[in-house]
Amino acid sequence: MSEGVRPGGTYKTLAEQREVLTPAEERFELARQTIGLILGPIAFLIMYFLPLPLDRSQHTLAAILTFTIIYWLSEAIPIPVTAVLALALCVIFNVPDVGPNADDAPGDVVFGAFMDPVIFLFIGAFIIAQAMITHGLDRRFAFLVLSIPGVARSTYGVIIAFGAIAASISAFISNTTTAAMLLPIGLGMMGALGGMVQEQSDTERDISRLRFGTALMLMISYGAGVGGLLTPIGTPPNLIGIAFIEEETDVRITFFSWVLMAAPIVLLMFIALCTILILLNRPEVRSLSGAEEYVAAERSSLGPFSRGERNTLIVFLVAVTLWVLPGLTALIFGDESTIYSVLYSRLDEGTVAIVAAALLFLLPLDWSERRFTMNWNEASRIDWGTVILFGCGIALGTLLSDTGLAEIIGNSIANTFGFTSLAAVAAVSALIAIIISETTSNTASATIVVPIVIPIANAAGLDPLVPALAAVFGASFGFMMPVSTPQNAVVYGSGMIPITKMVRSGLVFDIIGLILIVLLIPVMAGLILA
Numbered sequence: 001m002s003e004g005v006r007p008g009g010t011y012k013t014l015a016e017q018r019e020v021l022t023p024a025e026e027r028f029e030l031a032r033q034t035i036g037l038i039l040g041p042i043a044f045l046i047m048y049f050l051p052l053p054l055d056r057s058q059h060t061l062a063a064i065l066t067f068t069i070i071y072w073l074s075e076a077i078p079i080p081v082t083a084v085l086a087l088a089l090c091v092i093f094n095v096p097d098v099g100p101n102a103d104d105a106p107g108d109v110v111f112g113a114f115m116d117p118v119i120f121l122f123i124g125a126f127i128i129a130q131a132m133i134t135h136g137l138d139r140r141f142a143f144l145v146l147s148i149p150g151v152a153r154s155t156y157g158v159i160i161a162f163g164a165i166a167a168s169i170s171a172f173i174s175n176t177t178t179a180a181m182l183l184p185i186g187l188g189m190m191g192a193l194g195g196m197v198q199e200q201s202d203t204e205r206d207i208s209r210l211r212f213g214t215a216l217m218l219m220i221s222y223g224a225g226v227g228g229l230l231t232p233i234g235t236p237p238n239l240i241g242i243a244f245i246e247e248e249t250d251v252r253i254t255f256f257s258w259v260l261m262a263a264p265i266v267l268l269m270f271i272a273l274c275t276i277l278i279l280l281n282r283p284e285v286r287s288l289s290g291a292e293e294y295v296a297a298e299r300s301s302l303g304p305f306s307r308g309e310r311n312t313l314i315v316f317l318v319a320v321t322l323w324v325l326p327g328l329t330a331l332i333f334g335d336e337s338t339i340y341s342v343l344y345s346r347l348d349e350g351t352v353a354i355v356a357a358a359l360l361f362l363l364p365l366d367w368s369e370r371r372f373t374m375n376w377n378e379a380s381r382i383d384w385g386t387v388i389l390f391g392c393g394i395a396l397g398t399l400l401s402d403t404g405l406a407e408i409i410g411n412s413i414a415n416t417f418g419f420t421s422l423a424a425v426a427a428v429s430a431l432i433a434i435i436i437s438e439t440t441s442n443t444a445s446a447t448i449v450v451p452i453v454i455p456i457a458n459a460a461g462l463d464p465l466v467p468a469l470a471a472v473f474g475a476s477f478g479f480m481m482p483v484s485t486p487q488n489a490v491v492y493g494s495g496m497i498p499i500t501k502m503v504r505s506g507l508v509f510d511i512i513g514l515i516l517i518v519l520l521i522p523v524m525a526g527l528i529l530a
Contacts, residue, residue, distance in 0.1 A: 013078070014026070014029050014030060014033060022499065025499070032074050032075070033074055033075055033076050034076075035074060036070055036071060036073065036074020036075070036076040037071075037074070037076035037077075039070055039074070040067045040070040040071045040074070040076060041067065043066045043067060043070055044063050044064065044066060044067035045063075047059075047062055047063035047066045047067075048060065048063040054405070054408070055403075055404075056097070057094075057095050057096070057097045057403045058403050058404060058405040058408065060090075060093045060094075060095050061090065061095050061399055061400065061403050061405050062405060064086055064089045064090060064093070064095070065086075065396070065400075065405075067086070067089075068082055068083070068085075068086040068396070069448060071085075072444040072448075073436070078385065079385075079389055079443075079444055080385040080386070080388040080389040080392070083388065083389045083392030083393065083396075083444075084388060084392055086392065086396060087110050087111060087114070087392055087395055087396070090106070090110045090396075090399060091106045091107045091110050091111070094106045095110070095399055095403065096109040096110060096399070096402070096403075097403075110395060110399070111395070114391040114392065114394065114395045115391070116243055116391065116394045117348065117350040118239050118242065118243045118349075118350060118390075118394070119350070119387065119390065119391050119394075120350035120351070120353060120354050121232070121233060121239065121349045121350040121352075121353045122233070122236070122239060122353075122386075122387055122390055123353070123354070123357070123382070123387060124319075124350070124352075124353025124354045124355075124356060124357040125172070125173075125233040125319075125353050125357075126173075126174070126382035126383060126387070127357040127360065127374065127379045127382060128172075128312075128315060128316060128319060128353070128356060128357055128360070129172060129173030129174065129177065129382075130374070130378060130379060130381055130382050131308075131312040131315065131360050131373060131374050131378075131379075132172075132173060132312055132316070133173070133177065133181065134308070134374065134378050135306060135308035135309045135311075135312050135373070136302070136306075136309065137309045137312050137313060137316075138169055138173070138178075138181050139181065139185070139302070140299075140302055140305075140309065141165070141168075141169065142165045142169070142181075142182060142185055143185075143295060143298055143299040143302065144299070145161055145164060145165050145168075146158070146161055146162075146165070146295045146299075147292075147295050147296065147299055148161070152288065152291035152292045152294075152295050153287060153288055153289075153291065153292065154286050154287050154288055155193075155197065155212050155215075155283035155284075155285060155286055155287075155288055156278060156283065156286060158189065158193070158216065158288070158291060159212075159215050159216055159219050159274070159277065159278065159283070160219075160274050162182065162186060162189075162216055162219050162220055162223065163219040163220075163222070163223035163270065163273060163274060163277075164223070164270075165182065165223070166178055166179070166182055166219065166220050166221075166222075166223030166224040166227060167223045167224065167226050167227025167230070167266070167270055168227060169181070169182075169224075169227070170223070170224040170225075170227035170228045170234060170235070171227045171228065171230040171231045171234045172231065172233065172234065172316070174228075174235070174383060174386070175224040175225055175227075175228045175234075175235055175485065175486070175487045176224075176383070176485075176486040176487050176490065177383075178220075178224040178227075178487070179220050179221050179224050179486075179487035179490040179491055180487075180490050182220045182224075183217075183220060183490055183491060183494060185298075186216050186217060186220055186494075187494060188294075188298070189216070189291070189294070190210075190212075190213050190216065190496070193212075193288055193290065193291050193294070194210060194212075194213060196288060196289065196290055196291075197210055197212050197283065197284050197285055197288070198210065198284075200284075200285045200287075200288075201284035201285045209496070209498070210283075210284060210496075211281045211282060211283055211284060212281075212283035212284055212285075213494075213496040214281045214496055214497050214498070214501050215277045215278060215281035215282075215283060216496075217491040217492075217494050217496045217497050218277055218281065218491065218497060218501075218502065218505055219273070219274075219277055220487070220491050221479070221485070221487040221488050221490065221491045222273050222277070222479055222505075222506075222509060223270070223273065224487050225476055225477070225479065225485060225487065226266055226269045226270050226273055226476075227266065227270075228476055229262050229265070229266050229269075229473060229476055230259060230262050230263065230266045231255065231258065231259055231262075232253070232255055232258045232349065233255075233349075233353075235442065235476050236386055236389070236390050236393075236442065236443040236446070237442050237443060237445065237446035237450075237472050237475040237476055238258070238472060238476075239390065240390065240393055240394065240397075240443065240446040240447060240450060240472070241446060241450050241468055241469065241471070241472030241475075242258070243394050243397075244394075244397055244450045244451055244454065244468065245450075245454075245464075245465060245468050245469075247398070247401070248401065248454045248464065248468075249454070249464055249465055249468075251465055251529060253529060254326055254327050254344075254349070255323035255324060255327070255349050256323070256324045256326065256327025256328065257327060257528055257529060259324070260327075260528045261524045261525060261527075261528040261529055262524070264520065264524060265473070265516065265517075265520045265521070265524055268516055268520065269513060269516055272509070272512050272513075272516065273509060276505065276508050276509050276512065277505060280501070280504060280505050280508065281501060281505065307365050307373075308365055308373055311360070311363040311365070311373040312360070312373060314359075314363070315356050315357075315359045315360055315363070315373070316356075318356050318359065319352055319353060319356035322347055322352040322355075322356070323347075323349055323352055325343055325347060326340060326343040326344045326347055329343055330344075357379075359373075360372070360373045360374040360379075361373070361374055361375070361376075361379075386443060389443050389444070389447075390443060392447075393443060393444070393446070393447030394447075396447060396451075397447060397450070397451040400451045400452075401451060406451045406452055406454070406455050407455040407458075407459075408455075409452050409455065410452055410453070410454065410455025410456040410457075410458065410459050411455060411456075411459040413452070413456050413459075415459070420460060422457075422462050422463065422466055422467070422522060423518055423522070425453065425456060425457050425460060425462060425466075425467045426466050426467045426470040426517070426518055426521060426522065427470070427514070427518045428453075429449060429453040429456075429467040429468070429470045429471040429474065430470040430471060430473065430474030430514055430517045430518060431474065431514060432449050432471070432474070433445050433446065433449045433470075433471045433472075433473075433474030433475040433477075434474045434475075434477045434478055434510055434513070434514060435478075436448060436449065436475070436478075437474070437475050437476070437477060437478030437484065437485070438478040438480055438481060438484045438510075442475045442476050442478065442485060443475075445474075445475040445478070446471065446472055446475040449471040449474075449475065450468055450471045450472060450475075453467040453468055453470075453471050454467070454468055465525055465529060466521055466522050466525050469521050469525055470517050470518065470521050473513075473517045473521065474513075474514065474517060477509070477510050477513045477514070478506075478510070479502075479505070479506035479509055479510060480502065480503050480506035480507050480510065481499075481502070481503065481506070484506070488502070488506075
């Protein structure tokens with residue numbers, strides 16, 4: 001894997017992105033970051049001293065959030081750093097309004113909210129994903145799917161298979177890592193098949209500009225984005241949404257119930273994705289010769305399962321089994337049964353993730369040398385920036401709720417636009433989340449939008465569950481630009497995606513995704529989560 005596609009580059013600086021940006025894009029990014037760097041503090045001061053009908057804590061938090069959102073949208077400094085700085089400002093300005101003689105200091109209140117139990121689910125899941133990458137289990141799975149009879153015989157089959165691989169893997173490991181892992185495999189496929197496509201189509205177009213390559217690279221990124229919606233651990237917005245929903249509505253969303261709710265939506269989104277990418281980037285030829293031989297050679301080079309792969313697979317299956325076990329017992333014995341109550345209370349997703357991750361440090365590779373499936377130096381490579389951003393997002397969302405600012409914003413929006421329809425609130429929630437995710441991280445998008453849409457729905461007298469879920473799903477969209485998502489940046493670095501084709505394909509898929517979210521979320525949430 002080249003340095004340009006190594007996982008962990010989720011929050012790159014402009015200097016680190018120069019190799020994948022055109023001169024025009026670089027000028028735009030430079031202007032965006034410079035303007036944001038200066039505008040953030042100015043906007044903070046304006047908001048802080050502006051006479052607003054808010055109490056002191058709400059007014060101060062509004063000023064800090066204004067600064068934070070500008071820095072997130074402009075990426076003036078790394079997004080996780082902005083998130084931590086925002087919490088520090090909340091402590092300095094005493095946003096929780098803690099008195100001098102109180103038992104808890106402002107820092108205890110603000111940073112205490114950071115350690116939400118869901119954080120441990122994220123850390124454990126990230127470590128399991130890192131084990132898959134370390135021992136090559138993800139790569140073995142990719143070539144296993146590509147070796148299915150008939151898949152590699154056509155360009156359509158290769159594109160759809162890569163999308164299925166990306167979606168499946170990203171349901172359990174990060175979208176960025178999925179794209180980074182599949183990119184070299186996709187480039188290898190293009191190296192082996194690009195010449196065949198060029199020769200069979202009688203085109204003089206350079207291999208790096210074949211529509212087949214464009215569709216394949218975009219499928220890696222977009223497939224990972226869609227697949228991340230399938231499970232709670234697939235992408236950060238899912239966990240952020242679940243945490244806020246459970247806190248504000250008392251609706252508990254288990255791993256099992258989320259998968260049941262999301263699976264039909266993800267399936268239809270994936271079908272739409274395959275249709276859109278192939279129609280807008282129709283490969284030069286449909287049938288291929290030689291692809292099956294390439295896949296077979298790559299798969300045979302992997303050899304038999306290593307001890308590390310077997311141990312990682314065991315841990316993964318243990319985690320998934322324990323995640324879905326409470327839901328299965330509810331189906332079999334009923335949600336009033338003792339066995340369900342015990343499993344539901346003891347096997348929460350965060351506890352399961354930590355126990356499963358710990359097994360990786362206990363299952364040996366070589367007992368005589370005391371080498372285990374994972375060591376801490378390997379585990380420490382997980383994306384700590386996203387973990388920090390996730391925790392800070394929950395803390396900021398909690399402050400929004402506790403100070404009452406979220407309710408005030410929600411009521412103001414609801415009264416201004418006169419929302420009376422659940423579909424209208426859901427559509428606006430998803431649309432705002434999509435627009436924000438086009439310019440900043442999907443985690444930041446969910447952190448900004450979800451805490452606001454819940455009081456909007458409440459103010460309109462509507463159930464906030466559907467609008468919150470619509471915002472969560474919308475936050476994972478945003479496919480138009482290389483900077484929209486890290487996985488977009490990863491595949492854009494291949495040099496096979498003209499920016500106009502990424503914008504066109506991403507825009508169409510954003511629109512189709514918005515329609516599917518508005519139509520399907522109310523139905524599935526009503527069936528599974530009601």
